[in-house]
Amino acid sequence: MTDTDTAVSIEVYLGVDTHRDTHHAALVDRLGRPIDDREFPTTADGYRRLLTWASAAGAIAGVGVEGTSSYGAALTGALREAGWAVVEVDHPDRSARRRRGKSDPVDAYAAAVAVASGRATTCPKSRDGDVESIRVLHNTRRAAVKARSDALTSLKSMLVTAPDEVRERLRGLTRARLIRMCASLEPGPVASGGAAAATEIALRSIAVRYQHLSGEIAALERDLQVLTRRAAPALLELPGVGFDTTAQLLITVGDNRERIVSEAALANLCGVAPIQASSGQRCRHRLNRGGDRQANRALHTVVLSRLKTDPLTQAYRERRLAEGKTKREIIRCLKRAVAREIFRVLNPKAEVDNS
Template sequence: MTMVSQQFSYVIGVDTHAKTHTLVALDHLGGKHGTAQTFPTTPPGLKRAQAWIERETTGPVLVAMEGTGSYGAQFCDLLTAAGVRVTETRPPKRGVRRAGKTDPIDAEHAARYALALPMEHLITPRNHAGHHAALTVLLTARAALKKAHSASNNRLTALLRGYGFGLDVRLALTAEQVKVVAAWRAHRNDDVGMVTIRAEAAREAREILSRQAELTANEKGLLKHVKALAPYLLLEHGVGAIVAAQLIVSWSHQGRIRSEAAFARFAGIAPIPASSGNTIRYRLHRGGDRALNTAIWVTTFYRYHHDPATAAYVEKRTKEGKTPKEIQRVLKRYIARHLFRVLDNHTILA
């Protein structure tokens, strides 16, 4: 097992913020090299930070930073383009915080955290460029749109259930009911209160229709970029544009996730023993990337109900005495393994 300290001459810790980044350099033995330096996050400031790294170090260099997908994204891309290896570090644990918290302390912690790792445990940042960037932005926008759509739907349902209007709203609103409400106008016999309530209901309905149109356009955008990057994913049962987009964004590129077992744990699907006595049971890991977990669950749900091969497997395992939840957990683990191999054995197009 090769350690980071054996592979790199220096490790640079970076504490990232919106306005400044603070850098601390350690040699391969853990000794501090020089003093901490702080640079603005403007393009010239990031160039100066890169020049400082090149000036202060010799030999192979590893840069360890938090927030490679947010505050540190531009610096990460700049260093990666220059051929510098970048790894993402996790925030310090509570016990480490007892030593104090300043930007130089956090930067040094990032460097020491990476220095103590085996090479295979380094976290490679996600791809932030081109189609990958477009997918990331579209998925973030989709989550916000769905939240807004759900909120509008709940508000409209509450209005209609509270004031009637002659619609049967005992169950969830249908698309046709929303269209009817969106076309409402004030009635002659409405009092001042009902005029306002009817107008607000119509506004909420139009908001729902608008969000639905935006979600449809969003899915078309996702499909466009998925086809450009990994069209083969769409050939998999239960994998559509939204699921494929999340798989690509979470996985990112070959080499980022070292094995299918690591991918399963990253997705929160790795089984955890929960046995007792003669009963052998496993439960799912509840951490990991929950968006990726949801994407794999959607694929599992589709196959569970629509794929003949999966239906035959479910029937077989049911006869063996397995519960539906246990069968679904096994299926999720199998599908995670299969999708990782599909991703890792193909070349993501540029």
């Protein structure tokens, strides 16, 4: 056996600390001992060079990548195309960084060690189906909704200090009529019209922006409804679940739903799994403030909708109130139950396996 054959037979683990322009990669052996580290550009050529460099060190037993859904998304795709098993690695916590310091090589080695030790096991999202399309459109719609809300706030604030003749014409109007009136204003020349003309120009500009954003949001919503119905029609049939909450939950889970192996894993991912906070003879749980907060918000929206319209949910609330539970505690229990229900809808095969 040659020296080259011996080297190739070595089992190594790859860790990558990702950034916008460069990725820092590190290799460790199965015991977590450092082998080598190097920096590569975030280009197709850079990914090829990283694969060649890592392959030369030995047989790749696992790869840990930070930010597989952001800066590391393209690299994760290249690694998967090469047939390497990739797992998501969380950023080191603050206490660890205080002890060890912070640098790209340190983070890359930490990612490799996390894979070698089995601490990192989360499968990244595949980003190759309808859910990726939903994510892009959903984020764009959310940004447009925020911009429209900011525009309305600016318009109303401007009316407070507008000249009397402008403010009196627009006083007491509903939101829709206020936007139409402001968009149809015909101010005179700003050079001779003074503050009134300038205010009308500003109000018209904001109103036209509001109308444009409303049209943009409506178009995005139509596309989102088509994609969410195709991706998860059964989810939309659940009480209290609309296309917006469906979109967010699908984004949280990803295209490869099988990566969420149990309903407890989904609950933890959405931040609705209670966390043990027991000590001595006192047994209690505390609120989970981790997980995907947007998914947590989506579950909260579903629960509030059911509390208003679903008789079974309302009966559950009354029963738990009679037992001495607070409204907040009841909502937390309901969110956990909704997460369980959603998992069974998204993973019907897992439901059969767990029964």
